[in-house]
Amino acid sequence: MSSNPLFQPFTLGALELPSRVVMAPMTRTFCPGGVPHAGVVEYYRRRAAAGVGLIITEGTTVGHRAANGYPNVPRFHGEDALAGWKQVVDAVHAEGGRIVPQLWHVGMVRRLGTEPDANVPGYGPSEKVKDGQVLVHGMTRDDIREVIAAFAQAARDAKAIGMDGVEIHGAHGYLIDQFFWDSSNRRSDEYGGDLAARSRFAIELIQAVRAAVGPDFPIIFRFSQWKQQDYSARLVETPQALAAFLEPLSAAGVDIFHCSTRRFWEPEFEGSELNLAGWTR
Ligand SMILES: Cc1cc2nc3c(=O)[nH]c(=O)nc-3n(C[C@H](O)[C@H](O)[C@H](O)COP(=O)(O)O)c2cc1C
DSSP states (O other): OHHHHHHHGEEEEEEEEESSSSEEOOOOOOOOGGOOOOOHHHHHHHHHTTTEEEEEEEOOOOOOOTTOSTTTTOOOSSHHHHHHHHHHHHHHHHTTTTTEEEEEGGGGGGTTSSOOOOTOOOOOOOOHHHEEEEEEOOHHHHHHHHHHHHHHHHHHHHHTTSSEEEEEEEESHHHHHHHHOTOOOOOOOSSSHHHHHHHHHHHHHHHHHHHOOOSOOOOEEEEESSTBBBBTTOSSSSSSHHHHHHHHHHHHHOOOEEOOOTTSSSSSTOOOOHHHHHHOO
């Protein structure tokens, strides 16, 4: 009954939230074999029961051999994992909550030796070789098509099991962000060059997700200036450059931008108090 806007319902297209409290995606590495179990169901159910309006799940990997970078991260592919997520969805809905999976591909962050196949190196925009060993496989156009198809399939599955939308992880120096960032994207084909060209991968991926889920299914896109490899990294230096970066992503099918700042209280550009979310809005 609070009059605080935080506790008012929120509607955006098909997404109707009981409150504006949104749980950030947080990796917990508590899914052996990549399958959400009863403890995971209970973990998310409790958040919904306590009044969280929208839960964004921990990062959960799309169905590509190099998507995963850490032990015990849940998959968002395979019958067993999707059946586990279906139980999570049903438990959250029974408490009146809403939930979207955060779809994740770690890209070149992946190390040899990581599950599920220890021999698969990281995949990234550009190759990285050390002492004759391929640490990062530079993605071919076929690899790009395969990863995009994996995101589209995951989004289709999310809709099929009753998720309320999807969040695409385009932040923090993981695969999609590695394409955005000039330090990690050294390509000379149409997926490299200026920021507009480096956005092509994300744009095609968002378009494929949109085509997979139809016009009304909410697509959230998470992005950040900062990278886990470099907290001071920046994709854009001005509000105009931010607009030029985001507008094509929006046109491709994003409904909501989730702006990750690490420090929400810090102004994004000089001469204004607005943070990244403020400028994005
Ligand atoms: C334990 C833990 C796990 C996290 N895992 C993820 C994750 O899987 N995906 C993600 O996008 N962010 C992850 N984060 C980052 C948070 O979602 C969030 O970005 C961070 O707390 C800072 O908030 P801000 O980005 O909204 O500024 C994680 C943070 C913590 C503390």
